[in-house]
Amino acid sequence: MSRLLDNVCSELQRLPGIGRRTAMRLAMHILKMDAEVVDSMAESIARFRHDIRHCVSCNNLSDDALCPICSDTRRDRSTICVVEQVGDLLSIENTGQYHGQYHVLGGVISPMQGIGPSDLKIDLLCDKLLTGEVKEVIIAISTSVEGETTLFYLINRLKAFPDVKVTTIARGIGFGDELEYVDELTITHALLNRREL
Amino acid sequence: MSRLLDNVCSELQRLPGIGRRTAMRLAMHILKMDAEVVDSMAESIARFRHDIRHCVSCNNLSDDALCPICSDTRRDRSTICVVEQVGDLLSIENTGQYHGQYHVLGGVISPMQGIGPSDLKIDLLCDKLLTGEVKEVIIAISTSVEGETTLFYLINRLKAFPDVKVTTIARGIGFGDELEYVDELTITHALLNRREL
Numbered sequence: 001m002s003r004l005l006d007n008v009c010s011e012l013q014r015l016p017g018i019g020r021r022t023a024m025r026l027a028m029h030i031l032k033m034d035a036e037v038v039d040s041m042a043e044s045i046a047r048f049r050h051d052i053r054h055c056v057s058c059n060n061l062s063d064d065a066l067c068p069i070c071s072d073t074r075r076d077r078s079t080i081c082v083v084e085q086v087g088d089l090l091s092i093e094n095t096g097q098y099h100g101q102y103h104v105l106g107g108v109i110s111p112m113q114g115i116g117p118s119d120l121k122i123d124l125l126c127d128k129l130l131t132g133e134v135k136e137v138i139i140a141i142s143t144s145v146e147g148e149t150t151l152f153y154l155i156n157r158l159k160a161f162p163d164v165k166v167t168t169i170a171r172g173i174g175f176g177d178e179l180e181y182v183d184e185l186t187i188t189h190a191l192l193n194r195r196e197l
Numbered sequence: 198m199s200r201l202l203d204n205v206c207s208e209l210q211r212l213p214g215i216g217r218r219t220a221m222r223l224a225m226h227i228l229k230m231d232a233e234v235v236d237s238m239a240e241s242i243a244r245f246r247h248d249i250r251h252c253v254s255c256n257n258l259s260d261d262a263l264c265p266i267c268s269d270t271r272r273d274r275s276t277i278c279v280v281e282q283v284g285d286l287l288s289i290e291n292t293g294q295y296h297g298q299y300h301v302l303g304g305v306i307s308p309m310q311g312i313g314p315s316d317l318k319i320d321l322l323c324d325k326l327l328t329g330e331v332k333e334v335i336i337a338i339s340t341s342v343e344g345e346t347t348l349f350y351l352i353n354r355l356k357a358f359p360d361v362k363v364t365t366i367a368r369g370i371g372f373g374d375e376l377e378y379v380d381e382l383t384i385t386h387a388l389l390n391r392r393e394l
Contacts, residue, residue, distance in 0.1 A: 001265070001287060002258045008245035011238040016226050022214070024284050029213050030246055031258075038246040041208040042239040048205035049227055049235040061199045061228075068198070087221050090198060 057128070059104040059121040061086050069093075069102060076100040078135040082125065082154065084108055084142060092140065100138075103128070108146040109153055117153055129161045136165040143171065254325070256301040256318045258283050266290075266299060273297040275332040279322065279351065281305055281339060289337065297335075300325070305343040306350055314350055326358045333362040340368065 005027060012023040030038055054060070055067035058080075062068070069075060079100030083089050089102050105120040128134060139154055141147045151168065158166050172190040173182055182190075202224060209220040227235055251257070252264035255277075259265070266272060276297030280286050286299050302317040325331060336351055338344045348365065355363050369387040370379055379387075 001290070002249065002260050004241075004245045004249045004260055005258050005283075008241045011241040014230065014234065014238060015223050017219070017222075021284075024287070025214075026212050027245065028282070028284065030242060031249065033211065033246070035246055037211065039243050041211060042243040044201075044205045044208040045227060045242075046236050046239040048201045048224065049230070049232055052199065052201045052228065061202050063199050063201055085225070086202075087218075087225065090221070093198070 055104075057124075058102050059106055059124065060089060060102060074099075077133055079138065080125070080128065080134055080136070081138040081140055083140050084147070084150075088140065100136075105141070105150070108141060108144070108150040110146045110149075120150070122154070122157060126157060126160070129158075129164055132163070134164055136167060139166065139168045252301075254321075255299050256303055256321065257286060257299060271296075274330055276335065277322070277325065277331055277333070278335045278337055280337050281344070281347075285337065297333075302338070302347070305338060305341070305347040307343045307346075317347070319351070319354060323354060323357070326355075326361055329360070331361055333364060336363065336365045 008027050008030070009020065009023040012018050012026055013020065018026070033041075051063070053062050053065065055062040055070055056065050057070040058067060060067040060069060064071075076099050080103050081089075081092060081098060081100055082103045082105060083092070084105055084107060086104055089104060092098050092102075103121070103125045105122065105125075107115055107120055109115060109117055109120065125137075129137070137158060139151055141150055155166060158164060170193065171186065172193065173179065173186065179187070205224050205227070206217065206220040209215050209223055210217065215223070230238075248260070250259050250262065252259040252267055253262050254267040255264060257264040257266060261268075273296050277300050278286075278289060278295060278297055279300045279302060280289070281302055281304060283301055286301060289295050289299075300318070300322045302319065302322075304312055304317055306312060306314055306317065322334075326334070334355060336348055338347055352363060355361060367390065368383065369390065370376065370383065376384070
């Protein structure tokens with residue numbers, strides 16, 4: 001087998017979800033792409049890894065010290081939405097319905113994986129609350145065991161700021177979900193939190 | 198959204214089977230990798246695209262003019278196994294049971310995709326047969342409609358070399374396949390080509 005091919009396959013296999021066969025398929029596709037396009041792809045990967053920064057205010061991925069959201073003066077600074085990771089932030093941004101700030105924890109508390117509260121950007125969040133500018137913190141983290149642990153830890157930490165309202169996003173039946181296939185816990189929550197019409 | 202992140206996601210989406218979400222997941226993984234590892238991955242992609250060649254004898258991917266198989270003097274030069282693409286060649290090599298040469302067509306005849314016989318390396322194969330060194334050509338191409346078309350075209354072209362035996366790999370029930378779930382055509386072939394024990 002060609003050393004160059006073997007090499008690119010081994011390197012691609014470092015990525016999650018890419019095994020030997022997929023790596024080979026990607027390599028064959030790379031072969032058919034224009035050389036300049038491949039160069040620009042390779043360069044964007046290396047540049048991303050080298051030049052990306054974390055926003056000093058919210059821990060979002062950023063090209064500069066402050067991310068585009070934190071430096072946008074039109075956004076509401078009285079609300080902070082706390083998320084686990086950048087992907088969650090982007091999902092909320094995609095709705096176009098939220099105009100406040102964010103705070104990216106960078107994970108959830110997971111004793112199994114050795115991730116404690118000090119590994120997350122919780123102090124940075126509390127520092128921001130000291131200014132008194134923030135009126136509400138919306139916690140939007142996943143409902144896994146780790147997520148719930150993190151939620152309770154955060155609620156406790158945020159008790160130090162009694163003027164700040166702490167909320168979590170609503171749990172319930174998703175649009176398009178068939179009730180028949182929704183898990184019991186979600187249905188229970190949806191029933192308990194029913195709304196009057 | 199960070200421009201660097203947006204960029205790497207768009208670039209990764211050029212690869213087959215990688216959509217927005219997967220690209221984002223790969224980017225997050227790249228972020229956690231050592232910078233030198235990412236550099237070496239990016240470089241291997243660009244180098245593969247720029248430096249890879251096609252073996253002048255068999256059309257296999259190669260670092261040099263002749264691929265490692267064609268330049269290996271211990272391999273049997275009297276047998277050529279014809280395959281569609283490099284991945285097929287590697288699958289056969291992985292068995293460790295074949296010691297002859299290969300010939301990579303580079304695809305199959307597909308009028309729908311505008312691929313005619315002249316787009317495949319068939320002339321190159323016929324040129325090799327002119328020397329009289331080759332005694333057998335094993336055709337190992339897929340049983341799709343395009344594959345069968347290519348098979349019949351090849352059989353016709355190879356009639357010009359009456360001294361060369363032309364064979365195809367056996368079709369039948371795969372090891373581990375449950376007869377209950379095997380398609381009728383395969384079972385029919387397996388019955389017609391039954392072997393005496």
